[in-house]
Amino acid sequence: MYQKPIQVGMVLFRGFELLDVTGPLDILGYLPEAFVISLIGPDLQPIASAQGVSILPTTTMSKAPRVDLLMVPGGLGTRQLVNDEAFIDWLGAYGSGAPLVASICTGAALLARAHLLDGYRATTNKRAMAWVKDQAPTVVFEPNARWVVDRDRWTSSGVAAGMDMTLALVAQYLGETQAREVASAIEYQWSDDPDHDPFANAN
Amino acid sequence: MYQKPIQVGMVLFRGFELLDVTGPLDILGYLPEAFVISLIGPDLQPIASAQGVSILPTTTMSKAPRVDLLMVPGGLGTRQLVNDEAFIDWLGAYGSGAPLVASICTGAALLARAHLLDGYRATTNKRAMAWVKDQAPTVVFEPNARWVVDRDRWTSSGVAAGMDMTLALVAQYLGETQAREVASAIEYQWSDDPDHDPFANAN
Numbered sequence: 480m481y482q483k484p485i486q487v488g489m490v491l492f493r494g495f496e497l498l499d500v501t502g503p504l505d506i507l508g509y510l511p512e513a514f515v516i517s518l519i520g521p522d523l524q525p526i527a528s529a530q531g532v533s534i535l536p537t538t539t540m541s542k543a544p545r546v547d548l549l550m551v552p553g554g555l556g557t558r559q560l561v562n563d564e565a566f567i568d569w570l571g572a573y574g575s576g577a578p579l580v581a582s583i584c585t586g587a588a589l590l591a592r593a594h595l596l597d598g599y600r601a602t603t604n605k606r607a608m609a610w611v612k613d614q615a616p617t618v619v620f621e622p623n624a625r626w627v628v629d630r631d632r633w634t635s636s637g638v639a640a641g642m643d644m645t646l647a648l649v650a651q652y653l654g655e656t657q658a659r660e661v662a663s664a665i666e667y668q669w670s671d672d673p674d675h676d677p678f679a680n681a682n
Numbered sequence: 683m684y685q686k687p688i689q690v691g692m693v694l695f696r697g698f699e700l701l702d703v704t705g706p707l708d709i710l711g712y713l714p715e716a717f718v719i720s721l722i723g724p725d726l727q728p729i730a731s732a733q734g735v736s737i738l739p740t741t742t743m744s745k746a747p748r749v750d751l752l753m754v755p756g757g758l759g760t761r762q763l764v765n766d767e768a769f770i771d772w773l774g775a776y777g778s779g780a781p782l783v784a785s786i787c788t789g790a791a792l793l794a795r796a797h798l799l800d801g802y803r804a805t806t807n808k809r810a811m812a813w814v815k816d817q818a819p820t821v822v823f824e825p826n827a828r829w830v831v832d833r834d835r836w837t838s839s840g841v842a843a844g845m846d847m848t849l850a851l852v853a854q855y856l857g858e859t860q861a862r863e864v865a866s867a868i869e870y871q872w873s874d875d876p877d878h879d880p881f882a883n884a885n
Binding site for chain 2: 668
């Protein structure tokens, strides 16, 4: 159990995958007394996902508060962002101050570039795994995992897997009963086994 | 098969359920040549979901284009919105001009109040079913369904069920192969049987 409220930061960038951000936030948003969420953008303007839907940041990279849990989504925007030195430098510095850092989908490529996964086991979207591996020769990527927990780094597989990992994070912070209660409230069938990966051999 | 692109309208209101909107839009957003999405708000300001995350509308209720598919989310905001005569009148008029109208979760209460479900079978969030039924004495609600298709009305069960219904809509418009391709790309385990409802007796 954890002292509440838990401060959560979700990073936003142009071309983020919509569901990587909103799946986890719908879950955490059911527990507003437990989780306080900051949406961290480059500025305070609405920022467009890869799907075109724009979300409003609540704080900026330069002003973001310290968080207990930093979450980094993936999406097509990562393809350019891995080469954005200012962003990668910020992510490395900011993330290394967080007790727990999690990525969804190709967010793992950003963590890897920022040296937040050096010496860790991790996973990512199965279709993007070759590209993500190229970003991070020292990271051990698991080709068969819904999500991977290695000490203070949690990384999930493609898009929807972020919801399964987030429910596991709720369980870690607040207990499994609470996680199952949220899953039931949103009628989501939680794939609660991190080692069961129906998409491992699909692509 | 359908003449592309398919115009989709998603209604936004204060207190919408984040995943009701973004789950379907992440799926449809994978097929930008097939689906053109309008986010219909009361005005063009970012509008807050029940989870606090704000999304930017792309058009307004008074200026929204005609759409082929109108989607109406649920969320805590529906509790007040069912009594908002101006909104309900607009929804009834706008929705009756759409060839297909779909709701997610308690969005069914809004359709019902707007007389868009009169004489139809429908479903909704299992936990909110008693309240939704009160809004619509003439609608036949199915207590055991992931989603219900009755002619030109598609209604889904709670929150995450909207993604399963949306994949079925993709299959209806573009074929099942396309739907399965998107589900695989986002590593989502599609519950593709509308009659299989794991949450029917859970609450």
